[in-house]
Amino acid sequence: MPRLPSLKGLRAFEAAARHESFRGAAEELNVTHSAISHLVKNLEAELAVPLFHRIGRSVRLSEAGRLYAPVLRDAFERISHGTEAMRRLAANQGLVLQVYVSVAVHWMAPRLGRFRRDNPDLPLVLHTAFRDWGFDPGPADVGLIYTTNPDPRWHHMFLYRARIYPLCAPDLISGEPGLRAPADLAWHRLFQVYEDTADWRAWLAAAGVPDLASRIGPKLDTQLLAHEAALTGEGVMLSMGPFMGRDLGGGHLVRPFDIEVEQTGAWYLVCRGEIRHDPRIRHLHDWLVREIEGDPAFG
Amino acid sequence: MPRLPSLKGLRAFEAAARHESFRGAAEELNVTHSAISHLVKNLEAELAVPLFHRIGRSVRLSEAGRLYAPVLRDAFERISHGTEAMRRLAANQGLVLQVYVSVAVHWMAPRLGRFRRDNPDLPLVLHTAFRDWGFDPGPADVGLIYTTNPDPRWHHMFLYRARIYPLCAPDLISGEPGLRAPADLAWHRLFQVYEDTADWRAWLAAAGVPDLASRIGPKLDTQLLAHEAALTGEGVMLSMGPFMGRDLGGGHLVRPFDIEVEQTGAWYLVCRGEIRHDPRIRHLHDWLVREIEGDPAFG
DNA sequence: ACCTGCTGGTAAGATTTACTAACCAATAAT
DNA sequence: ATTATTGGTTAGTAAATCTTACCAGCAGGT
Numbered sequence: 001m002p003r004l005p006s007l008k009g010l011r012a013f014e015a016a017a018r019h020e021s022f023r024g025a026a027e028e029l030n031v032t033h034s035a036i037s038h039l040v041k042n043l044e045a046e047l048a049v050p051l052f053h054r055i056g057r058s059v060r061l062s063e064a065g066r067l068y069a070p071v072l073r074d075a076f077e078r079i080s081h082g083t084e085a086m087r088r089l090a091a092n093q094g095l096v097l098q099v100y101v102s103v104a105v106h107w108m109a110p111r112l113g114r115f116r117r118d119n120p121d122l123p124l125v126l127h128t129a130f131r132d133w134g135f136d137p138g139p140a141d142v143g144l145i146y147t148t149n150p151d152p153r154w155h156h157m158f159l160y161r162a163r164i165y166p167l168c169a170p171d172l173i174s175g176e177p178g179l180r181a182p183a184d185l186a187w188h189r190l191f192q193v194y195e196d197t198a199d200w201r202a203w204l205a206a207a208g209v210p211d212l213a214s215r216i217g218p219k220l221d222t223q224l225l226a227h228e229a230a231l232t233g234e235g236v237m238l239s240m241g242p243f244m245g246r247d248l249g250g251g252h253l254v255r256p257f258d259i260e261v262e263q264t265g266a267w268y269l270v271c272r273g274e275i276r277h278d279p280r281i282r283h284l285h286d287w288l289v290r291e292i293e294g295d296p297a298f299g
Numbered sequence: 300m301p302r303l304p305s306l307k308g309l310r311a312f313e314a315a316a317r318h319e320s321f322r323g324a325a326e327e328l329n330v331t332h333s334a335i336s337h338l339v340k341n342l343e344a345e346l347a348v349p350l351f352h353r354i355g356r357s358v359r360l361s362e363a364g365r366l367y368a369p370v371l372r373d374a375f376e377r378i379s380h381g382t383e384a385m386r387r388l389a390a391n392q393g394l395v396l397q398v399y400v401s402v403a404v405h406w407m408a409p410r411l412g413r414f415r416r417d418n419p420d421l422p423l424v425l426h427t428a429f430r431d432w433g434f435d436p437g438p439a440d441v442g443l444i445y446t447t448n449p450d451p452r453w454h455h456m457f458l459y460r461a462r463i464y465p466l467c468a469p470d471l472i473s474g475e476p477g478l479r480a481p482a483d484l485a486w487h488r489l490f491q492v493y494e495d496t497a498d499w500r501a502w503l504a505a506a507g508v509p510d511l512a513s514r515i516g517p518k519l520d521t522q523l524l525a526h527e528a529a530l531t532g533e534g535v536m537l538s539m540g541p542f543m544g545r546d547l548g549g550g551h552l553v554r555p556f557d558i559e560v561e562q563t564g565a566w567y568l569v570c571r572g573e574i575r576h577d578p579r580i581r582h583l584h585d586w587l588v589r590e591i592e593g594d595p596a597f598g
Numbered sequence: 599a600c601c602t603g604c605t606g607g608t609a610a611g612a613t614t615t616a617c618t619a620a621c622c623a624a625t626a627a628t
Numbered sequence: 629a630t631t632a633t634t635g636g637t638t639a640g641t642a643a644a645t646c647t648t649a650c651c652a653g654c655a656g657g658t
Contacts, residue, residue: 001314001327002379002437007306008616010378015300023634028300035617037636042615047382049389057625057634064389071381071573075374079309080301082370083346090348090363138301152572273451274370307645321606334646336607341644356605356654 009043010072012036013051017061017069074153081137081272088141094123095280098140102223104128107243111291119287122280130222133194135270142281144288146240148198148265155276156268157285160292162241164199165260166190167253169233179236179256182207189235190216191226198264199238206261241267242295308342309371311335312350316360316368373452380436380571387440393422394579397439401522403427406542410590418586421579429521432493434569441580443587445539447497447564454575455567456584459591461540463498464559465489466552468532478535478555481506488534489515490525497563498537505560540566541594 004010015025016036026033044051051065061069088096099108104126115124127140135143135154150156166185173179177187182204190200190212201213220226223240230237231252239255241263269285271278303309314324315335325332343350350364360368387395398407403425414423426439434442434453449455465484472478476486481503489499489511500512519525522539529536530551538554540562568584570577 001317001375004310004375004378005382006615007310011303011306018300021634022636031616032618033635034619034637038616041636047386047389049386054635055625057623059635064385067388068381068385071377071385074573075377075381076300076303078370078374078377079303082367082374083304084301086363086367086370087346087348089366090346274373305644322604330645331647332606333608333648337645340607353606356652358606 005043005046006039009039009046011076012039013043013065014069014072014076016040016052016059017065018073020059020061022059082274084138085141085272085275094125095142095284096125096127096140097284098127098129098132098135098143098145100133100144100146100223101128101130102227102240103144103243105224106227115287119283122283124284137272141275142269142271142284144267145270146194146265146267148196150268150270154270155273156270157276159267159269159285159288160241161266162239162263163260164203164238164241164263165255166203166236166257167239168230168236168256170251170254171233172236173254173256175233182209182257182259183212185209185212185236186215189218189229191229191235191237192216192219193221193223193226193238194265196264202261202264203238203259207257207259242292243267304342304345305338308338308345310375311338312342312364313368313371313375315339315351315358316364317372319358319360321358381573383437384440384571384574393424394441394583395424395426395439396583397426397428397431397434397442397444399432399443399445399522400427400429401526401539402443402542404523405526414586418582421582423583436571440574441568441570441583443566444569445493445564445566447495449567449569453569454572455569456575458566458568458584458587459540460565461538461562462559463502463537463540463562464554465502465535465556466538467529467535467555469550469553470532471535472553472555474532481508481556481558482511484508484511484535485514488517488528490528490534490536491515491518492520492522492525492537493564501560501563502537502558506556506558541591542566 012025012029012035015028016022019025019028022033022036022040026036029036040051049064050062051068052059053062108126112124112126129136133145134147134151135145137154144159145156168179168188172188178184179188185204186209192200197213197216200216201210204210204212220229223237226237229235236256237253269281269288271281275281311324311328311334314327315321318324318327321332321335321339325335328335339350348363349361350367351358352361407425411423411425428435432444433446433450434444436453443458444455467478467487471487477483478487484503485508491499496512496515499515500509503509503511519528522536525536528534535555536552568580568587570580574580
């Protein structure tokens, strides 16, 4: 193993680079700006490479610094995530699975009891993320994630790609202004949950009304809200495949049109590469695949 | 960015874990064993997790430690490689390309002058690795690598998969004991360069003499040695595709049989993921692809 | 048993590193 | 100008890291 620069210096530099400010880095690390100044200066001397341009009262990353900082950020993140994962293991809390609230409520909740009964030796802890669409290896070991382009930092195990179609309350179809043809969607709200509008646009194009893409919205925080809003007849939502829950089967939500298209993204079970061979993750993956295939909303 | 454990402690632990010995770690880091003992103890206290089992005069990694150490090793390696790459950039040495000696001598050397003339704005430095078959991001930015299973840590850009066949000196065929049928290979040395014997085994199977697999050998350090040995009629080597050089065309080496099979592995241009979009690497890749396609030993 | 050689643990003190406080300089916005 | 903000510098301090010196446990050999 070769020599490394002063690790404290690297940490100070990484924070300073992220903030583009010594003061910001100092606050983050709970030290004075003077400490950051010293550490960065020593690091630059050690590397014999200027990492910042000092211009007057501010600092800007040099070319070398701009290249260097992301490497360090990545390395420190790995250490941070690895530390948390290791502590979880030591605390023997079981496998922590990150799921969206909507999936937790509509899909996992009714199955979790059975999973725990069938797998008493594999304690599963849910971590429901309200805001993060991406996998966060800090608090969770493994995540149930929907994404259009998988993050190369994590290991993705494909689960499925659903066929999507609009869903709404039964009243919405027969009421006024009604919903008899795709063009009638112009009179209703098209609830959008994910960041990008690709799913809605794909469906609208398939339905022959691509112009309605401009009417997509409002954007809601979670699928849960879209679901509630659709139930009360306030608009139209897009199905999200197996993880929808029982409302479609129970007749609370109906499909106004038969038209359906493939989801642009897909669902994955995601984990850090280091633990991808953990038998518990294999086991969970196999269970999920079986549950999804048995879900009435699938295929 | 969350809190991190003492970085010095982490470094000490990582070294100790690698050596499974505090003394070994102490020597590596040029400190006393007492320092390692302190640092590891503090780290364990900070994490509230025992990382080693102390049994008598020796230490063994605990379950948590066994999980933790590879994460740290990976992170420190990334820092180390990133540091070297950044320093190279700062020194403005140009792009460093790692190639095997054989490729450097037989293939790159005659093309390098032209490459430099055609690309004066892209200074290319060769790093010839005698021993390492894998890409080493320490000294090199990018590598020209043959592998059967790509290392997931690096970004692999496929170049080609060659068709392989035996090559030998012309005298070997007509002399005694001769080489008229594949079975005659039993009387000659089958030079093997890569670690695994998959290529030879695949060819022998295709030639209908799979039993000769037991006679593969001797194993040589580099393709260069195999080449020299084959030239002087001491045995039979396997072709390695485009990077062979001129000896086949010049009649110094000949193909005793028409039988050929696909290489089990493939050639890749390899780099760290962080710099995969560097235009210089794109440029080099495109140039390599063009040169390979124009190589008489290809296709 | 007995050394001998090697391992790691511990205590106390030295050394180095990292940090702070206080003050200075440069800039941008009043 | 005046003020607020940011980074640099100096000198002294605090804290971490490291070493020395000594202890104990274990293995292999006379």
